[in-house]
Amino acid sequence: xxxxxxxxxxxxxxxxxxxxxxxxxxxxxxxxxxxxxxxxxxxxxxxxxxxxxxxxxxxxxxxxxxxxxxxxxxxxxxxxxxxxxxxxxxxxxxxxxxxxxxxxxxxxxxxxxxxxxxxxxxxxxxxxxxxxxxxxxxxxxxxxxxxxxxxxxxxxxxxxxxxxxxxxxxxxxxxxxxxxxxxxxxxxxxxxxxxxxxxxxxxxxxxxxxxxxxxxxxxxxxxxxxxxxxxxxxxxxxxxxxxxxxxxxxxxxxxxxxxxxxxxxxxxxxxxxxxxxxxxxxxxxxxxxxxxxxxxxxxxxxxxxxxxxxxxxxxxxxxxxxxxxxxxxxxxxxxxxxxxxxxxxxxxxxxxxxxxxxxxxxxxxxxxx
Numbered sequence: 001x002x003x004x005x006x007x008x009x010x011x012x013x014x015x016x017x018x019x020x021x022x023x024x025x026x027x028x029x030x031x032x033x034x035x036x037x038x039x040x041x042x043x044x045x046x047x048x049x050x051x052x053x054x055x056x057x058x059x060x061x062x063x064x065x066x067x068x069x070x071x072x073x074x075x076x077x078x079x080x081x082x083x084x085x086x087x088x089x090x091x092x093x094x095x096x097x098x099x100x101x102x103x104x105x106x107x108x109x110x111x112x113x114x115x116x117x118x119x120x121x122x123x124x125x126x127x128x129x130x131x132x133x134x135x136x137x138x139x140x141x142x143x144x145x146x147x148x149x150x151x152x153x154x155x156x157x158x159x160x161x162x163x164x165x166x167x168x169x170x171x172x173x174x175x176x177x178x179x180x181x182x183x184x185x186x187x188x189x190x191x192x193x194x195x196x197x198x199x200x201x202x203x204x205x206x207x208x209x210x211x212x213x214x215x216x217x218x219x220x221x222x223x224x225x226x227x228x229x230x231x232x233x234x235x236x237x238x239x240x241x242x243x244x245x246x247x248x249x250x251x252x253x254x255x256x257x258x259x260x261x262x263x264x265x266x267x268x269x270x271x272x273x274x275x276x277x278x279x280x281x282x283x284x285x286x287x288x289x290x291x292x293x294x295x296x297x298x299x300x301x302x303x304x305x306x307x308x309x310x311x312x313x314x315x316x317x318x319x320x321x322x323x324x325x326x327x328x329x330x331x332x333x334x335x336x337x338x339x340x341x342x343x344x345x346x347x348x349x350x351x352x353x354x355x356x357x358x359x360x361x362x363x364x365x366x367x368x369x
Contacts, residue, residue: 003349008313009250009292016079021063023085024053033155036216037084056094071110079113087116099134113137120166121158128173139170140178146199153186167203177205183241184213184233197245201252208249209258212238214274222272238275243287259284279320286319301350303332308347314340
């Protein structure tokens with residue numbers, strides 16, 4: 001074999017614009033060790049609990065206004081998501097009110113998908129049927145980890161089996177499953193993280209979010225960090241661990257739709273410690289791509305090589321601040337042998353014995369800037 005034609009390993013998915021409805025702390029039975037929803041949702045005004053933050057009435061009123069504007073403007077095919085609290089633990093009348101508010105906008109085609117985030121111990125079989133009948137499409141479970149010791153030290157308040165059963169129950173009652181994972185929590189290890197990834201793969205969710213654990217001010221975790229009893233994962237360790245998880249999940253056809261917390265204005269100044277970087281998702285994906293391409297290239301004769309890279313993946317190929325350039329050079333890919341093109345696949349070939357059909361292809365490539 002003297003050339004490889006490769007498509008990016010990330011599963012192709014329809015990208016849906018999401019309209020988030022933030023419910024900070026509403027429905028939550030207690031506050032977890034690491035949680036600062038008032039910062040993560042960008043709704044901070046010094047609030048620490050649901051009772052001190054925006055009321056459900058105020059949140060609903062803003063939602064009504066937002067949806068009306070979207071429908072009036074002719075927007076179509078959007079998703080709506082209830083985040084920041086425990087949706088299935090809200091008073092049932094509020095769950096019904098939120099979901100029924102969406103229905104006319106769904107009929108108009110403005111909204112085509114509805115999801116809500118919740119805790120594994122707030123899942124009840126009969127209630128899931130009711131939620132589906134009232135328009136909920138996906139349940140995103142804040143799993144964080146399936147490791148018993150991590151759950152205990154993070155004060156999640158339930159057992160690992162509860163998390164697994166919650167996922168299976170969501171599946172059983174015909175709802176799409178989203179899984180949220182949090183590497184680097186107290187009690188975490190690299191081996192435990194990969195067990196979390198393997199368990200997630202076995203449950204085949206429609207989507208995964210990965211939120212590496214950060215130490216945010218005014219949380220119990222920040223106190224533990226100051227006391228020296230908790231040390232967060234480093235940025236380099238996190239990127240390595242998340243990139244390996246990406247390739248594992250991608251091989252199973254599972255998309256990862258978010259890596260790291262969104263940089264809300266109230267969040268960034270509140271980060272006390274942890275693997276924070278505004279380009280964390282890009283960095284993890286670029287490391288995953290590098291590992292995948294490196295492995296694939298072992299099927300070719302020895303270097304030097306040449307490669308055509310789909311234009312949309314050029315930044316991922318080189319990595320943050322071109323951090324992968326040294327790796328590619330070591331593998332026989334000098335910058336002069338790397339080109340970008342409009343085609344959707346990577347084409348890697350050995351310069352030692354290029355196939356005849358390669359000759360008309362390379363002129364169609366454009367040199368990478």
